[in-house]
Amino acid sequence: MKIVIRVLLTIAIILLAYVSWRSIQGPIDFNTEVAKRDRAVIQRLVDIRTAQVALRTQTGSYTASFDTLTHFVKEGRIPTVVKVGDLTEDQLEAGMxxxxxxxxxRSGSEKAIKAAGLWDETKNGPQLVRDSIFSPVIDVLYSNRHNFIPDSLPFVPYGNGTxxxxxxxxxxxxxGYPIQVFEAKTPYLVYLGDLNQKLLNQKIxxxxxxxxxRYPGMQVGSxxxxNNNAGNWE
Incomplete structure (x- = not known):
C-alpha cells in the first residue's frame, strides 16, 4: 500500500511540475511563435506597400486589385535616371x-553646346548626360530579396491560402484637398488562429x-x- 501511495505521489509531483513548467513555458513559446509570424506578415505588407507606391508613381493611382498589383511587379518597368558629369563651380557661379x-x-546643336561651354573635349561629347533607362520593377524594388516571389503578394503568411x-x-x-489612400490588412485570427486560443484571445x-x-491584426495604410501609408506596427 505504501508503495502504491509513493508511486501516486511521485506521479502527482511530476504532473504538478509539468503543469507549472507549462504555465511558464507556454506563454514564452506562444510569444516566440507570434513574433516569428508577425515578422513574416509585416514583410509581406511592406512588399505590398512598396509595390503600391511605385504603381501610383507610374499610373497616378493605387489599386484594390492584387491581380493588377502582381502584374505590375512581374511585368512593369520603372525609369531610372543615369547621371554622368556635373557642372563646375565656375559654371554655377556664372548662372548656369x-x-x-x-x-x-538636348537641342542637339554641337555649336550651341560648345558656345555654352558644355562640350567635353576629352570625350568629344556633351559635358552632361542625363538619360532615363527602364528597368524591371522586380529588379528595382526587390533587388535585395533573392527569394521574392511576386505571386505571393496577395497571401497572408501562415494564413493557409487566405x-x-x-x-x-x-x-x-x-x-480641403482630396487624397487617395490604400490599406492592406489581415486579422490575427487568420495567421495565429492555430495557436493557444486563450493566449490569442488575451492578445486580441x-x-x-x-x-x-485599434485593429486586432496587422495593417498598412488606412x-x-x-497616415502616409504607415503600418500599425511602426
Whole structure:
C-alpha cells in the first residue's frame, strides 16, 4: 500500500511540475511563435506597400486589385535616371543651372553646346548626360530579396491560402484637398488562429481595450485617415 501511495505521489509531483513548467513555458513559446509570424506578415505588407507606391508613381493611382498589383511587379518597368558629369563651380557661379544646361544639350546643336561651354573635349561629347533607362520593377524594388516571389503578394503568411484584405479610397485632407489612400490588412485570427486560443484571445482583447480604434491584426495604410501609408506596427 505504501508503495502504491509513493508511486501516486511521485506521479502527482511530476504532473504538478509539468503543469507549472507549462504555465511558464507556454506563454514564452506562444510569444516566440507570434513574433516569428508577425515578422513574416509585416514583410509581406511592406512588399505590398512598396509595390503600391511605385504603381501610383507610374499610373497616378493605387489599386484594390492584387491581380493588377502582381502584374505590375512581374511585368512593369520603372525609369531610372543615369547621371554622368556635373557642372563646375565656375559654371554655377556664372548662372548656369543643370536645367539650362540640359536644355542646350538636348537641342542637339554641337555649336550651341560648345558656345555654352558644355562640350567635353576629352570625350568629344556633351559635358552632361542625363538619360532615363527602364528597368524591371522586380529588379528595382526587390533587388535585395533573392527569394521574392511576386505571386505571393496577395497571401497572408501562415494564413493557409487566405488573402490580405486590400482597398482604395479617397479622403479630404484638413486643407480641403482630396487624397487617395490604400490599406492592406489581415486579422490575427487568420495567421495565429492555430495557436493557444486563450493566449490569442488575451492578445486580441488587449488590442481592443486600448484607446482609439485599434485593429486586432496587422495593417498598412488606412482608408479612414491619411497616415502616409504607415503600418500599425511602426
Amino acid at each position: 543651372t543643370e536645367a539650362k544646361a540640359m536644355q542646350i544639350i 488573402k490580405f484584405e486590400m482597398g482604395v479610397d479617397w479622403l479630404i485632407t484638413a486643407a 482583447q488587449e488590442i481592443l481595450d486600448r484607446p482609439g480604434n 482608408l479612414d485617415v491619411a
